[in-house]
Amino acid sequence: MTPLISANQLEEIINSGENVLLCDCRFDLVDAEAGRKAYEESHIPGAIHVDLDHDLSGNKNGSNGRHPLPSPESWAKTKTRLGISPNTLVVAYDKQGSVYASRLWWMLKATGHANVRVLDGGLDSWNGPMGTIPRKPNPTTQAIEPMPYVGLVLVDEVMSNLQSQKNIVLDARANDRFHGENETLDPIGGHIPGAINHFFKNNLSATAFKTSEQLFNNFVNLLGANKPSQVIHQCGSGVTACHNLLAMEVAGLKGSRLYAGSWSEWCADPERPIEL
Structure with missing residues (x-):
């Protein structure tokens, strides 16, 4: 399975009623709140916001980098909170050339979640409707076991x-x-x-x-x-x-x-x- 998905393919999946979790990963390294604000203003309908600092990074200690990975245990809890169950199709997108979507793609793939794609072209490729009502994540009730990052x-x-x-x-x-x-x-x-x-x-x-x-x-x-x-x-x-x-x-x-x-x-x- 290719790790990329086109806007047309995504729209077909959404229209078919297939269960898909859209993750809006927009972020700005200079303005950490810009991605969330952009999401709140407009996003692909049904998408949740996934934040680089709060969701895709762990605690910094001054020597482990600007965006250290969360521990496997912490990442498992985040996946549970975001509603990423083992069989969920996850489609990640951003508006920065798929940089932040790629981070989510790798973190999921590296911890055993193969059913994840990146929207090729990001939000710029999307010609479908846009939503303005933020969606709160729906936590999964399935047990998400911590897994080490492969690779x-x-x-x-x-x-x-x-x-x-x-x-x-x-x-x-x-x-x-x-x-x-x-x-x-x-x-x-x-x-x-x-x-x-x-x-x-x-x-x-x-x-x-x-x-x-x-x-x-x-x-x-x-x-x-x-x-x-x-x-x-x-x-x-x-x-x-x-x-x-x-x-x-x-x-x-x-x-x-x-x-x-x-x-x-x-x-x-x-x-x-x-x-x-």
Whole structure:
């Protein structure tokens, strides 16, 4: 099953009466309330709002990054509260090139929920009706068991990879931030030594993903003979990295992993090396 769904396909599912949970993931890293406000003003009818800070991130301690993953136990409780039962079809969307929708997609997929899709093109692709009445989540009564994140890489493995070079670290940030220029979100600029750069927006044609063939060619040219399983994705805080991971899945290149702590965790320890 492709991880993407078109607006026409989504509209057909909604009109058929099939059970689908629409998750509006709009967010703004500069204005944390902007996504929720936009949702309250207008959204696809029936959608709930899923917030990066409150739903898709755990507690920060100053050294674990700007958007650390919630613990498996906390994430299971959030899925219960949002109404994500094991068989629920979840369709995630945003208006930022599917960045935040990709984070929800990865978190669900990594904890065993396969029935999740991302609306290709996001809200910009939607030509159906819009709603203005916010919907409160309907918690599921099914027991949601905590599951570890499959494909999650911790900082110690990234650190040991500096010597072993077994894996490729792929940084999804813009090229200037990768090179330590114009850093506005983290206190220190630069990148993990040895990492290579693939800006997540290179996966897009306007607001939709490029074709699977285009994405396949782009990543194969970038990675060379390295297998998808050798790719560790990272970015600033583990969000846009999910976009690259999703794009590789669309391309049929499955098995890459996520370093969720990313640059904001890496640079929090002055003992870790930095490259410009």
